[in-house]
Amino acid sequence: MNVCVLHNNVAPGAGPDEQDVLVQAAEISETLKRLGHAVCRVAADLDCAQVLSTIRRTQPAVVFNLVESLAGSDALIHVYPALLEAVGIPFTGSSAAALFLTSDKLIAKRLMACAVIPTPAHIDLNDPLACVSAPGTCIIKSATEHASAGLEADCVVEIGSTADAAAARRKFAQRFRSGRFFVEAFIAGREFNLSILDGPGGPEVLAPAEIMFTNFGDRPAIVGYSAKWSESSPEYINTQRSFAFGDTDLTLLESLKAAALACWREFSLRGYARVDFRVDAHNRPWVLEINANPCLSIDAGFMAAAGQSGYAPEAVIERILHAAVLKQEAVS
Numbered sequence: 001m002n003v004c005v006l007h008n009n010v011a012p013g014a015g016p017d018e019q020d021v022l023v024q025a026a027e028i029s030e031t032l033k034r035l036g037h038a039v040c041r042v043a044a045d046l047d048c049a050q051v052l053s054t055i056r057r058t059q060p061a062v063v064f065n066l067v068e069s070l071a072g073s074d075a076l077i078h079v080y081p082a083l084l085e086a087v088g089i090p091f092t093g094s095s096a097a098a099l100f101l102t103s104d105k106l107i108a109k110r111l112m113a114c115a116v117i118p119t120p121a122h123i124d125l126n127d128p129l130a131c132v133s134a135p136g137t138c139i140i141k142s143a144t145e146h147a148s149a150g151l152e153a154d155c156v157v158e159i160g161s162t163a164d165a166a167a168a169r170r171k172f173a174q175r176f177r178s179g180r181f182f183v184e185a186f187i188a189g190r191e192f193n194l195s196i197l198d199g200p201g202g203p204e205v206l207a208p209a210e211i212m213f214t215n216f217g218d219r220p221a222i223v224g225y226s227a228k229w230s231e232s233s234p235e236y237i238n239t240q241r242s243f244a245f246g247d248t249d250l251t252l253l254e255s256l257k258a259a260a261l262a263c264w265r266e267f268s269l270r271g272y273a274r275v276d277f278r279v280d281a282h283n284r285p286w287v288l289e290i291n292a293n294p295c296l297s298i299d300a301g302f303m304a305a306a307g308q309s310g311y312a313p314e315a316v317i318e319r320i321l322h323a324a325v326l327k328q329e330a331v332s
Ligand SMILES: Nc1ncnc2c1ncn2[C@@H]1O[C@H](COP(=O)(O)OP(=O)(O)O)[C@@H](O)[C@H]1O
Pocket: 120, 139, 141, 145, 146, 147, 148, 149, 151, 184, 185, 186, 187, 188, 191, 221, 222, 223, 224, 276, 278, 288, 289
């Protein structure tokens, strides 16, 4: 079938986090061709009418949606899915609503709290009346930016009072691409990624992955910007993915899977997703964020988990396409 691979336009000179979508678009296009599909690639920008007419000219049976941001803002991630829904063109992955609700971490955390999905306590730094009720070690995070943009070791801070929160508000005012950011309780324990793939029997949780931090010394163990994107940095070299677990982890892995599936259901996710967790000293999992459109490049966490579960990239892409077509059949 005709598949239009839609990705965000990347400005020349953009950082590796933004360039990454081009790697995904190239890899997925090749995989789709190997599967026998006819592929066109379209770059999306803020000229929505022009982009939509280019998409239409490709006469797509499905759009493979890889748009992660528009005009450098991750807060616009849902715009093309909303337009495609409005004009009735099927597309892969989650709906516009699910992308919006998950990619705004403050909204996602409120919804998780309502659904009794554990997520660390937080203070909204944009709320001038925000006050500190439980002092301790915290992390400063963007509400809408992803891929650890702006996140480094100095984002882990002690917040003991409302004055500390105000100082953090001033210090980090220019740090993140979008101005909205918040303080979240820092969970000092292990880190896990749970990937989920749609399938004939419903969502399937793929092999859980643990991020192993080594040689971090006194630095906070986090997957910040350097750990994700600066290949020669100590943070990158010393954060390795592992799929090896002993029997003592079985109960924890079950609770991680249950929480990941609860996120899938609560946010009506579709196609594929990845949920990031930390686990505290009492072995309790806490959801850090829900990625409704996680990176699909071969070396990223989702495809690694799929490979570990016995799925080649071709099988993953076919399943994601199938979920998009099924969804369209259900609404028409
Ligand atoms: N509350 C937290 N406690 C401990 N570490 C955190 C917390 N929130 C984020 N981190 C660290 O920061 C990384 C990035 O945060 P995350 O919320 O997953 O945002 P994103 O991946 O979208 O940038 C996580 O992988 C984790 O290492």
